[in-house]
Amino acid sequence: MSRDTSFIMSYGQREESRLEELYTDTQIELLNDCNEGQGFLESLDQLLGDQAVFNSQGETICVMGDAGVGKSILLQKLQNLWSKKELQTDAIFFFKFRCRMFSVLKDTEQISLRQLLFKYNCYPDLDPDNEVFDYILRFPEKIIFTFDGYDEIQEDLELMDVPEVVSPEDKAHPLQLLISLLCGKLLKGSQKVLTARTGIEIQKKVIRKKVVLRGFSPAHLKTYLDLHFKEQEHRELVSAQLDASPHLSGLCSTPLFCWIVFKSFRHLHSMHDSFDLPEACITLTDIFLLLSEVFLSHSPARALLKKRARCTSETFKGGLRSLTAFAKLALQGMERGSLICSQEEITECGLTEEDLPLGFLKTVREYDACGSPATFEFLHGTLQSFLAAFALVLDEQAAVSSILKFFAECSRRRHSCLPFDLCIRNSSKLSEKEPFTSNEHLQFTNLFLSGLLSKAHTGLMEHLVSPGLLKKKQTLLKSYLSTSVKFHLDGLPHYESDKGNKVHVLPNFLWILKCVFETGSKDIARMTAKGITADSIKLGYCNVFSGDCTALNFVLQHRKKLLGLDMDNNNISDYGVKQLKPSFCKMTVVRLCVNHLSDSSMEVLAEELCKHKVVTVLGLYSNHITDVGAKLVAQIIEECPKLEVVKIGKNKISAVGGKFLASAIQKSTSIFDVGMWGNTIGDEGAEAFAEALRHHPRLTNLSLSANGITSKGGKCLAAALKENSVLRIFWLVQNELTDDAAPHLAELVQANTGLSHLWLISNQFTVEGIKHLAVALTHNTALKEIW
Numbered sequence: 156m157s158r159d160t161s162f163i164m165s166y167g168q169r170e171e172s173r174l175e176e177l178y179t180d181t182q183i184e185l186l187n188d189c190n191e192g193q194g195f196l197e198s199l200d201q202l203l204g205d206q207a208v209f210n211s212q213g214e215t216i217c218v219m220g221d222a223g224v225g226k227s228i229l230l231q232k233l234q235n236l237w238s239k240k241e242l243q244t245d246a247i248f249f250f251k252f253r254c255r256m257f258s259v260l261k262d263t264e265q266i267s268l269r270q271l272l273f274k275y276n277c278y279p280d281l282d283p284d285n286e287v288f289d290y291i292l293r294f295p296e297k298i299i300f301t302f303d304g305y306d307e308i309q310e311d312l313e314l315m316d317v318p319e320v321v322s323p324e325d326k327a328h329p330l331q332l333l334i335s336l337l338c339g340k341l342l343k344g345s346q347k348v349l350t351a352r353t354g355i356e357i358q359k360k361v362i363r364k365k366v367v368l369r370g371f372s373p374a375h376l377k378t379y380l381d382l383h384f385k386e387q388e389h390r391e392l393v394s395a396q397l398d399a400s401p402h403l404s405g406l407c408s409t410p411l412f413c414w415i416v417f418k419s420f421r422h423l424h425s426m427h428d429s430f431d432l433p434e435a436c437i438t439l440t441d442i443f444l445l446l447s448e449v450f451l452s453h454s455p456a457r458a459l460l461k462k463r464a465r466c467t468s469e470t471f472k473g474g475l476r477s478l479t480a481f482a483k484l485a486l487q488g489m490e491r492g493s494l495i496c497s498q499e500e501i502t503e504c505g506l507t508e509e510d511l512p513l514g515f516l517k518t519v520r521e522y523d524a525c526g527s528p529a530t531f532e533f534l535h536g537t538l539q540s541f542l543a544a545f546a547l548v549l550d551e552q553a554a555v556s557s558i559l560k561f562f563a564e565c566s567r568r569r570h571s572c573l574p575f576d577l578c579i580r581n582s583s584k585l586s587e588k589e590p591f592t593s594n595e596h597l598q599f600t601n602l603f604l605s606g607l608l609s610k611a612h613t614g615l616m617e618h619l620v621s622p623g624l625l626k627k628k629q630t631l632l633k634s635y636l637s638t639s640v641k642f643h644l645d646g647l648p649h650y651e652s653d654k655g656n657k658v659h660v661l662p663n664f665l666w667i668l669k670c671v672f673e674t675g676s677k678d679i680a681r682m683t684a685k686g687i688t689a690d691s692i693k694l695g696y697c698n699v700f701s702g703d704c705t706a707l708n709f710v711l712q713h714r715k716k717l718l719g720l721d722m723d724n725n726n727i728s729d730y731g732v733k734q735l736k737p738s739f740c741k742m743t744v745v746r747l748c749v750n751h752l753s754d755s756s757m758e759v760l761a762e763e764l765c766k767h768k769v770v771t772v773l774g775l776y777s778n779h780i781t782d783v784g785a786k787l788v789a790q791i792i793e794e795c796p797k798l799e800v801v802k803i804g805k806n807k808i809s810a811v812g813g814k815f816l817a818s819a820i821q822k823s824t825s826i827f828d829v830g831m832w833g834n835t836i837g838d839e840g841a842e843a844f845a846e847a848l849r850h851h852p853r854l855t856n857l858s859l860s861a862n863g864i865t866s867k868g869g870k871c872l873a874a875a876l877k878e879n880s881v882l883r884i885f886w887l888v889q890n891e892l893t894d895d896a897a898p899h900l901a902e903l904v905q906a907n908t909g910l911s912h913l914w915l916i917s918n919q920f921t922v923e924g925i926k927h928l929a930v931a932l933t934h935n936t937a938l939k940e941i942w
């Protein structure tokens with residue numbers, strides 16, 4: 156295990172990097188069963204621990220994350236730590252599997268658990284006396300399993316018409332074995348870590364705890380940069396480019412893209428007299444073109460020519476034969492829904508021995524020792540998508556319309572569902588056939604197709620495909636993309652509210668915008684923006700990451716009308732907010748709750764929102780805003796005359812920030828709803844809010860729950876509220892109020908100010924305190940509820 160996990164795959168099969176030298180921590184966020192963040196894991200070592208376990212009956216730890224965010228590498232690191240006895244566990248067996256292997260085995264005969272472990276994973280000298288296997292059965296808690304890439308299972312559930320496995324001796328369909336293991340029906344108590352792409356839903360009952368990988372933080376990125384570049388000059392150059400471009404930094408927060416960018420930079424810098432990363436807004440297509448250029452320049456003939464001026468088109472022209480063959484192989488796989496290819500398929504596509512070391516492909520290591528012939532996969536799934544897109548562009552035979560085939564597939568609404576039902580429902584027969592793989596590979600192909608057919612790459616592509624045909628493909632794509640968003644939105648339900656027409660988009664909306672961005676075409680962006688007829692769009696839980704904000708901005712900046720944008724519960728981070736900067740001038744609703752924003756995002760928001768003054772709703776709940784950021788939000792409240800709603804709960808705001816906010820609220824004549832739940836403003840902050848409330852003309856809803864407020868603060872609030880006849884809903888839940896405050900609150904109730912909802916639960920009142928309130932209630936006619 157130690158040997159197997161020491162190297163990170165790298166391009167050009169001979170070149171490998173040591174895991175120890177390049178592995179960099181990434182942000183591992185703990186989630187609860189509702190996918191709400193529960194803080195970050197301090198070190199990988201704690202992954203198997205009990206922190207954030209939300210279902211003690213569940214057997215499986217789920218690691219979720221986007222393409223290339225480092226799920227496989229995380230498992231590799233875990234395996235490596237275990238092999239060196241550096242993982243805090245007393246497990247003495249470790250079995251690692253790729254999930255897709257269970258699909259690959261589908262055509263073979265059924266297998267037993269014993270075969271699965273000893274034939275398809277390790278070879279304990281055949282275990283003649285069953286010693287090892289018996290031990291495993293008796294002490295399953297001594298085993299760790301890792302299953303990588305649950306999203307890669309491509310299974311026809313009808314094939315699963317076999318009895319459920321519970322006995323370790325029974326033979327079964329391999330996928331059935333996997334499910335039984337994950338559910339704990341087999342080897343109950345063994346530790347299991349399963350990885351899957353974000354968006355794949357896994358039955359809650361199976362999951363013990365869940366983490367999501369958020370990629371490199373700015374500090375991680377700096378560490379990775381230092382590890383990657385030994386030469387100071389390179390470090391400085393790349394670092395300067397990252398600092399200058401939040402978009403590039405955003406892309407580089409995904410380790411895979413970062414690795415490609417750094418690796419290409421190093422290679423091209425060493426090959427040519429001068430090389431800088433593209434200056435304009437770099438796209439994912441640019442990144443994969445760079446990688447391909449590097450691969451193609453590995454060909455023996457080209458490698459001899461050192462230090463010459465860089466000529467990308469020459470490199471691609473020189474490598475066109477291999478590129479076409481790799482592209483064909485990638486497309487065929489994509490059409491079959493397969494990420495693995497055989498030697499036969501490779502030869503059929505016209506690839507030779509010489510082509511293999513270029514780096515596009517790597518051998519699949521898992522089961523070659525089982526006597527089966529070697530199989531191959533692309534260096535990464537996204538590279539296969541890129542090459543498949545290349546094949547669609549290069550193909551001179553197929554009808555032009557065939558370039559759109561994957562768009563059609565993706566626009567169909569598809570749900571990711573998983574075969575756990577099989578286990579939970581206790582049924583062996585499935586009534587309906589359901590697809591349970593995500594269509595991300597196809598979405599990536601569409602995205603790269605858009606990039607390859609962009610104007611920016613026409614010069615290069617004209618060297619590879621006839622200009623007439625290229626033009627036709629570009630025109631078709633342009634007309635398709637220009638209306639895609641409109642079609643997408645037309646197909647969704649719209650909701651009418653007092654703020655206009657609102658639509659909750661699906662993740663495919665974001666993919667379309669990403670494609671539009673890759674084209675770099677302002678015309679398409681303009682048409683797309685025109686297609687967004689709703690007044691407000693909700694992009695909540697759409698897995699928007701910082702890099703996607705560039706695409707959003709690319710389209711939204713062409714919108715003429717104002718727009719509400721609800722992006723709660725994504726991962727846009729400070730890089731994303733910087734990317735959205737030009738679009739804030741039109742935004743009436745700015746909802747960025749649960750998005751890993753810090754004070755630096757507040758700087759951008761304060762600058763932009765105060766300049767344009769159109770914002771009505773500002774949602775910032777559950778981010779990392781401190782008092783510094785609170786001061787900037789206070790500025791927004793003071794200077795934006797239309798601002799009505801501010802949600803800034805669950806941040807890191809103390810009394811200092813609380814005072815800034817309270818004073819701004821006091822001055823605002825537009826604000827009517829403020830959410831402060833879960834900060835730490837304490838009594839000092841409460842006193843400031845009391846002053847703000849005393850004669851406020853507009854504020855009707857206020858929550859100061861969970862803010863460490865004691866009776867001292869409570870008394871001030873109650874006294875001030877007696878003079879306020881506007882507030883309707885007031886929450887003081889989860890504070891430290893005692894009976895001392897009860898008579899004052901009772902006076903408030905008795906004053907009958909018009910307050911209709913008063914929430915005081917989870918404080919420290921006793922029956923004595925409550926009696927005061929009960930008596931006061933008899934004099935009140937306005938309260939509808941008191942908790």
Ligand SMILES: Nc1ncnc2c1ncn2[C@@H]1O[C@H](COP(=O)(O)OP(=O)(O)OP(=O)(O)O)[C@@H](O)[C@H]1O
Nearest residue numbers: 177178179221222223224225226227228410411414
């Ligand atoms: N923690 C890390 N430190 C250094 N490099 C990393 C790290 N994580 C990922 N990488 C780089 O990114 C590449 C892709 O990572 P990986 O294959 O683990 O992504 P993934 O999340 O499993 O992607 P997919 O969902 O497509 O399978 C790795 O080969 C490696 O070069």
